Amino acid sequence: MPQIIPIKDLKNTSEISDMCHKMEEPIYVTKNGYGDMVIMSMESYETMMGKFNLYRDIEISEKQIEAGQVKDAKAALGEMRKKYGL
Numbered sequence: 001m002p003q004i005i006p007i008k009d010l011k012n013t014s015e016i017s018d019m020c021h022k023m024e025e026p027i028y029v030t031k032n033g034y035g036d037m038v039i040m041s042m043e044s045y046e047t048m049m050g051k052f053n054l055y056r057d058i059e060i061s062e063k064q065i066e067a068g069q070v071k072d073a074k075a076a077l078g079e080m081r082k083k084y085g086l
Contacts, residue, residue: 003027007036020044 003019007029010016019027020041029037040048064070080086 005029007031017041 002025003023005016005027010029016027016039020039021043024041024044026038026040026044028035029039031037
């Protein structure tokens with residue numbers, strides 16, 4: 001279950017930091033009873049961004065395949081060997 005805290009609790013920065021690291025998921029911050037911000041540890045953020053980038057790369061690859069923008073694996077390796085002297 002997501003952790004939700006009111007914005008006034010952000011005064012307790014050390015406690016909030018501990019919560020972020022223990023939860024390993026975002027903490028939702030409300031202002032006047034409405035969603036306002038989301039905070040998380042750097043580790044959780046980097047993990048999330050890594051997944052986002054991977055999914056983005058997969059989506060780009062799928063679009064390239066659908067558009068027929070593919071190369072034969074042997075030809076691609078040959079080009080790389082030629083380019084990099086392998």
